[in-house]
Amino acid sequence: MLTYTIRRLAFAVPTLLVISFLIFGILDLAPSDPTAQLPLTIPPEVREKIRLSLGLGDPFIVRYFKWLVQFMVNEPLNILEQWTGWTIGDGERLRVLSWQTRSPVVDLIVQRMPQTLWVVGMSYVVGIVIAIPIGVISAYRQYSWFDQFGTLFSMVGFSIPTFFTGLLFIVIFSVTLGWLPSIYDTTLVVEDWDSFVAQVKQMIMPTMVLGLYNASQLSRFMRASVLDNLNQDYVRTARAKGMTEKVVLLIHVLRNSMIPVVTVIALNLPQVFGGAIITEQIFRVNGLGQLLIGAIEGGDIPTVQTLTFIFAVLIVVFNLIADVLYGILDPRIRYD
Amino acid sequence: MPLADGAPLSRAPAADPAGEAPVLEVDRLEVVFDTRGGAVHAINGVSFSVRPGELLGVVGESGSGKSVTMMSALDLLPSPPARRTGGAIRYQGRDVSSMGPKALRKLRGGDIGFVFQDPMTSLNPVFTVGYQICEPLRAHLGLSRKQARKRAAELLAMVGIPSPEARLDDYPHQFSGGMRQRVMVAIALSCEPRVIIADEPTTALDVTIQAQILDLVRDLRHRTGAAIVWVTHDLGVIAGIADRVAVMYAGQIVEEAPVAAIFAGPRHPYAAALLETIPDVEGERPERLTTIPGQPPILRAPPAACAFAPRCAHAFDRCHAQNPPLADDGTGHKAACWLRPETVAAAEAGEGAR
Numbered sequence: 122m123l124t125y126t127i128r129r130l131a132f133a134v135p136t137l138l139v140i141s142f143l144i145f146g147i148l149d150l151a152p153s154d155p156t157a158q159l160p161l162t163i164p165p166e167v168r169e170k171i172r173l174s175l176g177l178g179d180p181f182i183v184r185y186f187k188w189l190v191q192f193m194v195n196e197p198l199n200i201l202e203q204w205t206g207w208t209i210g211d212g213e214r215l216r217v218l219s220w221q222t223r224s225p226v227v228d229l230i231v232q233r234m235p236q237t238l239w240v241v242g243m244s245y246v247v248g249i250v251i252a253i254p255i256g257v258i259s260a261y262r263q264y265s266w267f268d269q270f271g272t273l274f275s276m277v278g279f280s281i282p283t284f285f286t287g288l289l290f291i292v293i294f295s296v297t298l299g300w301l302p303s304i305y306d307t308t309l310v311v312e313d314w315d316s317f318v319a320q321v322k323q324m325i326m327p328t329m330v331l332g333l334y335n336a337s338q339l340s341r342f343m344r345a346s347v348l349d350n351l352n353q354d355y356v357r358t359a360r361a362k363g364m365t366e367k368v369v370l371l372i373h374v375l376r377n378s379m380i381p382v383v384t385v386i387a388l389n390l391p392q393v394f395g396g397a398i399i400t401e402q403i404f405r406v407n408g409l410g411q412l413l414i415g416a417i418e419g420g421d422i423p424t425v426q427t428l429t430f431i432f433a434v435l436i437v438v439f440n441l442i443a444d445v446l447y448g449i450l451d452p453r454i455r456y457d
Numbered sequence: 458m459p460l461a462d463g464a465p466l467s468r469a470p471a472a473d474p475a476g477e478a479p480v481l482e483v484d485r486l487e488v489v490f491d492t493r494g495g496a497v498h499a500i501n502g503v504s505f506s507v508r509p510g511e512l513l514g515v516v517g518e519s520g521s522g523k524s525v526t527m528m529s530a531l532d533l534l535p536s537p538p539a540r541r542t543g544g545a546i547r548y549q550g551r552d553v554s555s556m557g558p559k560a561l562r563k564l565r566g567g568d569i570g571f572v573f574q575d576p577m578t579s580l581n582p583v584f585t586v587g588y589q590i591c592e593p594l595r596a597h598l599g600l601s602r603k604q605a606r607k608r609a610a611e612l613l614a615m616v617g618i619p620s621p622e623a624r625l626d627d628y629p630h631q632f633s634g635g636m637r638q639r640v641m642v643a644i645a646l647s648c649e650p651r652v653i654i655a656d657e658p659t660t661a662l663d664v665t666i667q668a669q670i671l672d673l674v675r676d677l678r679h680r681t682g683a684a685i686v687w688v689t690h691d692l693g694v695i696a697g698i699a700d701r702v703a704v705m706y707a708g709q710i711v712e713e714a715p716v717a718a719i720f721a722g723p724r725h726p727y728a729a730a731l732l733e734t735i736p737d738v739e740g741e742r743p744e745r746l747t748t749i750p751g752q753p754p755i756l757r758a759p760p761a762a763c764a765f766a767p768r769c770a771h772a773f774d775r776c777h778a779q780n781p782p783l784a785d786d787g788t789g790h791k792a793a794c795w796l797r798p799e800t801v802a803a804a805e806a807g808e809g810a811r
Contacts, residue, residue, distance in 0.1 A: 354573060354579045355581040357579070358571075358573060358579045359592075360533055360565065361565055361573075362593040362644060363565035363596060363597060364562070368592075368596075373581050376581075377582070380583075452583060453628070
C-alpha cells in the first residue's frame with residue numbers, strides 16, 4: 122500500500138504540472154483586462170503602464186514560469202519559514218500577488234479558509250449523518266412508507282437548486298419568523314456562550330441548505346448499496362448462523378455497503394474546500410467561493426490561477442485517498 | 458432401468474436408527490411465492506423426518522423445491538415473496554413456527570447447522586474467516602473472544618485446513634473454493650448442531666474436491682452423531698453417503714426409500730427416469746446423454762393431478778385426474794404413483810376416512 126501511495130504521488134507531479142499549464146493557458150486566452158474596473162478617466166497610456174507593471178509585458182512562457190517558481194518554490198519556503206521561524210536565504214522572495222489587492226494570494230486564502238471549512242465542511246458532516254441512516258432504513262424496509270418518503274425527500278432535495286432553498290430558508294426563518302440571521306457575520310469571534318450561540322445560529326441555514334442537498338444525493342447511494350448487499354448470499358449465511366437482525370444489518374451489510382459510499386464521499390470532499398459558491402453568495406459567507414467569484418469579476422488572474430490550481434491538487438489528492446480507503450475497507454483489494 | 462414390481466430389498470439399509478425419535482420433522486409443508494405473475498405453489502405438502510445419526514438425501518431437478526423446503530424449515534426465505542401457507546416444522550418435537558425470534562436464532566446455527574450451495578459467495582468478503590467462525594460460537598455458546606478463537610482453530614483443523622491457527626486471520630478470498638466450503642462446514646458444525654442441512658454443498662465444486670467434502674461429512678457424521686439432510690441433484694453423490702433418499706418433484710416428495718432399495722428398484726417413474734440419466738461408466742459411450750423430456754411445471758395452483766403425468770411414459774387417465782398420495786408398502790419404501798397398489802390403497806383408505 123505504501124509503495125502504491127508513493128508511486129501514485131510521483132505520478133501526480135507531471136499530471137499537476139500539465140493541469141497548471143492548461144489553467145494558465147486558458148486564463149491567458151480569456152479576454153479579461155485587469156484595468157477594466159478602474160475609473161474611465163484613466164488614459165490608455167497609463168492603463169498600459171499598469172498592465173506592464175503587473176508583468177503582462179512578458180511573453181506567456183516567461184509569465185508561466187514566474188508563476189510556477191513563485192507558487193511551487195517561494196510560497197512553500199515562506200510557509201516553512203513561518204512555521205519554523207528559520208530564515209532561508211535572504212527572505213526576499215517574490216510571492217504570488219493578487220492584482221486586485223496587491224497582497225499575497227496565499228494570505229487571502231488563509232483568511233478565507235476557516236469560514237468555508239466551518240460552513241461547507243459542517244454541511245458535509247450533516248449530510249453524511251442524515252444520509253446513512255436514511256439509506257440503510259430505506260433499503261431494509263424497501264417500499265415502506267419510510268422508503269417512499271425518503272425517495273420523495275431525496276428527489277425534491279436533489280432537484281431544487283440551493284439558491285432556491287437558500288432563499289426559501291431566508292424568507293421563512295429570517296424574514297417571517299426572525300429566528301436566524303440571513304447574513305453570515307465573519308467578524309464574529311467566539312469567546313463566550315452568547316457569541317457561540319450567535320455563531321451556531323448563523324451557521325444553521327447555510328449548513329442545512331448544503332447539508333440537505335448532500336444528504337439527498339448520498340442517501341440514494343447508500344440505499345442502492347445496502348439493497349445490493351441485502352440480496353447477497355453472505356446475508357443468508359449470517360441469518361443461518363443465528364445472528365440478530367441488528368448484527369446482520371449493522372455489521373455484515375453495513376460494512377460492505379460503505380465501500381462504494383466512502384469512495385463517493387472522499388471524491389466529493391474537494392468541493393468542501395472549493396466552497397459552495399452559490400450558497401456562500403446567498404448567505405454572504407466570506408469564504409473561498411466568494412474570493413474566487415470576486416477574483417473572476419475583477420480579472421485577478423493570479424488569484425484565479427492559484428485557487429483553481431489548489432482545487433486541482435485537492436482533487437488529485439482525494440482521488441488517491443479514495444483509492445487507499447477502498448483498499449482498507451475491502452480486503453480483496455490490495456495494491457502491492 | 459425398468460420399474461421393479463415390489464421386489465424384495467436386495468440389501469438391508471446401511472444404518473437402521475428406526476428406534477429413535479426423529480430430531481427434525483417436516484410435516485405437510487406448503488410454501489407459496491407471491492410473484493408479479495401470480496402465486497407460485499413451490500412446496501405442496503412435503504413431509505419428511507430425520508433421526509439422530511441418519512443421513513437423508515433429497516434429490517430432484519432444479520426447481521423441484523429442494524432448497525426452498527430447507528430454507529423454509531429455518532424461516533430463511535425472504536418474505537415477501539415467500540409465504541408458508543401450511544404445515545409444521547418440528548425440532549425435537551417443538552414447533553419451529555411458534556418459536557419467538559430468540560428461540561429461532563438459537564435454533565439457527567446453534568441446533569441446526571446450514572451449509573449453502575455456493576461457497577464463493579456465502580462468506581462475507583470483508584471479515585476474516587476466524588471472525589465469521591467465532592460469531593456463532595460467541596452468540597450461542599457464550600464463549601469469550603479467546604475461547605472462541607481457540608475453538609475456531611480446532612474446527613478448521615477438524616475440517617482439514619492446514620495451519621488453522623494462522624489461517625483464522627485470512628479473508629475468504631484467500632481460500633480456494635473447496636477450502637471455503639470447508640470453512641462453511643466448520644461454521645455449520647461450530648456449535649455442535651443436532652442437525653446439519655447441506656443444500657447442494659458440492660454442486661459448485663469440482664469432482665476431486667467434491668470427494669474430499671463427502672469424505673469429510675461421512676467422517677463427521679460418525680464422530681458427532683448429527684442428523685444430516687443432504688440436498689443434491691446428483692444421484693451419484695447420494696448413492697455414496699445416504700441412508701435414505703427422498704425424491705422431490707414439483708414441490709412434493711414422490712418417492713422415499715432406503716438408498717439401496719431405490720437404486721435396486723425405483724418405483725416412481727420420475728425416480729426411474731432420474732436413475733436412467735446417470736451415464737454408465739462402462740460400455741459404449743452414448744451419442745447423447747439421456748434426459749427426461751420436458752420441463753418441471755410452474756404451479757399456479759396446488760397440483761390437482763400427478764404433476765409428472767405430462768412427462769411420464771406410463772401415464773394413464775387417473776394420473777391426469779387425481780394427485781396420488783405418498784404411500785408406504787410396509788417396508789419403508791414409499792411412492793406416490795397410481796401404478797403402485799399401495800398408493801391406490803392409500804387413496805381409497807383416505808377417501809373412506811373422509
